[in-house]
Amino acid sequence: MRYHAQALAANGVDVDLVGLEGTPLPRAITDEPRIAVHRITPPRLRIRAEQTGSSYAVAGLLDAARVSFSLWRTLKRLRRPDLVLVQNPPAFPTLVVSWFSLRHRGVRFVIDWHNLG
Numbered sequence: 001m002r003y004h005a006q007a008l009a010a011n012g013v014d015v016d017l018v019g020l021e022g023t024p025l026p027r028a029i030t031d032e033p034r035i036a037v038h039r040i041t042p043p044r045l046r047i048r049a050e051q052t053g054s055s056y057a058v059a060g061l062l063d064a065a066r067v068s069f070s071l072w073r074t075l076k077r078l079r080r081p082d083l084v085l086v087q088n089p090p091a092f093p094t095l096v097v098s099w100f101s102l103r104h105r106g107v108r109f110v111i112d113w114h115n116l117g
Helices: 002-010 053-077 094-106
Strands: 013-022 035-040 083-088 108-113
Touching: 002 013, 002 035, 013 053, 013 108, 053 094, 083 094, 094 108
Parallel strands: 013 035, 083 108
Antiparallel strands: none
16 A cells, blocks of 8 residues: 555645554655555454453454544544545455445545455
């Protein structure tokens, strides 16, 4: 997605890059005035020895709900985009949350079917 953001910015497009906190971004992204970076706290699921079966599933669902809410809140704060480019996989929760939070604003979606070869 970094390369998409850089290519779009190089062609005069303002880009809001939304992603998980973690890996540092190169200066080509952080110093580009056309790219605004919006970070989301990554999942916190910790596997413990006593977590098996249903308790692990519940912990995973709660973590997915937390990340989904953070993504929804971030997207609602952005000015209306003309287009949303979503990388798939991972589509859950990204694609579902993006579509539900932005569809009523008339936003078009493009899905980058990534690494399915």
